[in-house]
Structures are given as structure tokens and as C-alpha cells.
Amino acid sequence: MQAIRRAVVSGAALLFIAGAAYPQSRGDPARGAGKAPACDACHGTAERPPLPGMPTLAGQQAEFLVLQMILLREGLRDVPQMAGLLKSWSDPDLQDVAAHYSARQPLRGEGKADSRLSERGAGLAKSMGCNSCHGGDFRGQQHVPRIAGQREDYLAASLTAYRDGKRTGIDTSMNAAMYGVTDADIRALAHYLAHQ
């Protein structure tokens, strides 16, 4: 942590052209597409599903993606492969890639849903208030991710990691939300959400 990462001259990082009055850079999906193959290799495409355990990024909230990529790049969310990949990516790179994936059509659920498991998951999602942040259709908002249609194995692993304090987001709200949830309930939630 004491390593000097870089010295930046304030004023040297003016990569954006000023447009309308005080625009906030949103990222360029076309530029992001250029970097996407490195992501698609594991995270999949419309034709080829993600590798086991990998989340789909298609249709994900751009702001969520940017924040997560920063946490991964900074080593605050500990996934060594991602830290390695993102090490050389600048903030505008991250914004471009996030804009690209947020514009992609989200994947639909994998296979046919088990109706009993789904019903249980639906009840849990309602009683836990998942949609108060993730939205009525679980598409997320700003820094809150889309969880509808996310890969089931990834959802189950993430929810478990939040419950067990092995992962935190930009804050600890998901850890609090998952406190004390059983493995069986996590399976039901993941199944239900993956098939939305």
C-alpha cells in the first residue's frame, strides 16, 4: 500500500473535450466495444454464455460497473485476474467499457425455472425488500446493479459472500441485507432472480 502508484500533474489529465455546459463524462460505448473482447472471453456474449461462476455484464448499470471496476482495479475487491486486467485501464477506459455493456441487451434467464423454488424466491425477495433498491423489475439503478437475469451460480456465490462478510460493495449495505440468510434461501433467491 505504500507503493507510489503514480504522480499526476493536476491539469494534465484533461482527456475530455468540453461540450455543453459542465457535462459529466458518461463514457463512449463505441470506444468501449474495442476493449470488450477481453471481457467477453469470460463474461460471455449474446451467443455464448459466460463461463461458470462469471456474471453477465449485458445491460448492467453503467455506474455500478464503473464503481466495481475501480474496486477491482484498486484491489479493494479481491479478484486477482480482474486486478491484473484492469491495472492499465484508465478511468475513461472504465467509463467507455461500462457504457458499452450497459447498452447491450440483457440476457434472459437460463433454462426453465423450477416453479417451487421460484415461488419461494419471489416471496423472499418481496419480504427482504430487494426491489426497494434494485427496482420493481430488478433492473437496478445508478450504483445498484441489475440482478434480473443474472447468472444463477454467480448470484448464489455473491449473496453468500455478502452474507459471510467476504465481499463488500462501495459500502456495507448488502452485508447488512444478507445477514443471517440461510443457504437454502440464497439458492431460492438466486434461482428466482436468474429467471427474471
Add this chain to the structure above:
Amino acid sequence: MNPFLPRVFRSRVVQALAFGALGLSAAYVLAQGKPPTEKEVEARKAMGGYVPERMKNPYLTGNPPKLTVTPLEEIPLKDIKVPPGFQVEIWAHGMPGNRMMARGDKGTVFAGTRAIGRVYAIMDKGGQRTHKIIAEKLNQPNGVLFHNGSLYIAAIHRVFRYDNIEAALAKDEVPTPVDMTDAFKLPTEVHHNWKFLALGPDKKIYFQVGSPCNVCEINKEVHGQIRRYNLDGSGMEIVARGVRNSVGFDFHPKTGELWFTDNGRDWAGEDGPEEELNRLPANKIGANFGFPYCHANGIPDPDFKIPNPCANVELPVITLGAHAAALGMRFYTGKMFPAEYSEAVLIARHGSWNKTERNGYDVVMVKATPDGKNAKMTPFMTGFMDPAKNTFWGRPTDVMLMPDGSLLVSDEQMGAIYRVSYKR
């Protein structure tokens, strides 16, 4: 099955992982397998004080941090308003998430962060600022303090000291820090425990150990405090109790007494309880400031009730607005600003999330007599928020005086530091 438990604890304010401190009844945790009764649901809500029904909009959620570099031309400097005669400039930028500031003897400004886990050193070279990331991968390294050539960094329970740091920085190096974590023995709960550091006139290091919840029964010997220590981590003393979450303090230039901001609880209503500016009288070391039973200027908590909740509670010098998140503060002791600013308190209000109509997002000035009487708050630096659209672009987080009497203001949202100066 416990289909109801997280219902309460989903609160985005985060009830913390410190459930011991919540005084959570085992019955609730273990009552799995059957749906909760209405009474249980209500009891659970009350435990974390999460009562969305009290708000106009029950779906209020925290503002996301911005962790990307904001290019200079995307900072709406022209929107910032200050009183006549004052000027604002962008002093440094490109430091995502910069928050609390400390200044070295040779002029380096150090800035802590939260979500991005870094500490920045900002150097002034011939009127141009350069910055370097001197620490990273830390858990919310909010607290920074400079004393006697050394930089102290506090990240939740971890404390580091970087000796002779400015000499090292001059050679483009960063010294290996002394890890003082074991000496301070701080609690590890994360929520409300990003530290604010200050050096007292007694040459002791002061910081808070906040309450790891929105509102809850706390262990008074551990949480909800401001403490002081000798610089080596020995001699711990609790100087203030019943403090929910202070992220800013300073010492009165005349009396040397500790004054501090404190944030009021959430989910009790749109209009309060308000944030506080408090004063710790010199003869009341260890005084109680009311949390969790008594808030603001004497408002009993709606969920945590005891008889006479405000008895023997030190009430604030002034309240600082509902949910406005009053954070960093300093007394003005410089010569540059007009006389009315002498010994006034300048306070950065980070801005609300638990309120439908946004509040704060500015720097205010509080004038009061040294005994904390006759306090009056006036706006000082505004324009970070558009009340008509209910949007914001900037979040003032800390203020710090420069030797020439100008004021630095950190903006966590823009990753920038502004300099406010005055010309007669």
C-alpha cells in the same frame, strides 16, 4: 427460513456487522421457520430505527460515490457562490474521493478518502499542484493528521505513522509506515468508524469511535465516543460520550475547548433530528451528548426510550440542519477574511440522502461566543446543489486554513480542492 429478518436490516444506512452492539435479541435471530408476527416486524424495525413509513419517500437511498477522475472542465466552478469580496478557485483536482485534509510543515496537503481506499499527497510546486497516491488498498482511510514531521493515517481500526514524510516526498519517495494498530487497539466495526483525526492543544491525538448503526443501544465503553490518546497510542481517555458519529472537530482558539459536529439519526423523519455543533466544556471531560436517547436540541428518540432522556445531556451550541451531514469544521484564525470571521466556525455540510428535498451541500459559518452562546448560522459557500431540480454536483467534505488565511475546501464528489480567498 427467516424470510423476515433482513427486512429490517436491509437499511442502506447499514446496521453494521456489529450485531452485538445492536443488542439484538437472540429470539429474533433464531426464530426461523415461521413468518413473523406484526409485533415482531415492528420490534425489528425499531431495533435499527429503520422506519421508512416516517418519510415522505420510503425509498431513499444513499448517494453513490464518484470514484473516477473528474476532468477540470467538468467542475462547475462558476456555479459556486461566496459572499462579496471572496473568490473561489480550483486549487487541485484529479483526486477521486478526496475528503479530510491535513497540512505538512513544508506545505504538502494530505487528503484521506473512503470508498477508494487511498491517501493523496498534494504538493504545491511553483503555483501548480501535483499529487501522489501515498497509500492505497486501505479500508476507508478518512483520518489524516500531521505533527512533528509525521503523517498519521487512520483507516477504521488501523493506524499508521509516516515519519519525515515531506523529506521523503521531496525525493519522490514514500517512507515505510510504522504500523501503530496494536498500540491503539480500536474496535473493528466499520460502520460510522471512518476516523477524523485532530491534534489537541494538549498535544494528544483526538478521534471518534462512532456508533456502528443508525440508532441502537451501544456499549458505552466502546462506541459513540470521542477519545484522546498520547501520540504513541497510550493513555486512552474518553472525552465525550453519546456521540453518534462525529466526522469533524477543532479546538477553540481562545479556550482550547473541543468543538465538534455530530450527525443526527436517520429514518425518524424528513425534518430531523438535526445535525449538531457541540462544545465540550473544559470542566466536563467525559460528558454525555445524548445518543441514542436524546438528539439535537433535546429531542427524545422515538424508538429508544428511557425516562428523562435529555437529563444531564450536553445540548448543542446550535443545530445544523436536517440530514445535512455536517462534517469537517475549523475555527477561522486567519487574518485574510473580514473581522466578522474571526473565531467563527466554518463547517462543510456534505449533503443529505435521508431526505426527499436535498439539504446541505455547502459550507456554512457559525458565529458564537466562546462559551457557545448566541450561535447563529449563515451560508458561506453554496451552489453545489440545485434546489429547483433537487440535484447536486458537489459535496463539500472538509475545510482547512492555509497560512495566508485562505481556506481550502475539499469536494469528495468532484475529487477536487477549492481555495477561497478574500480581497479588501
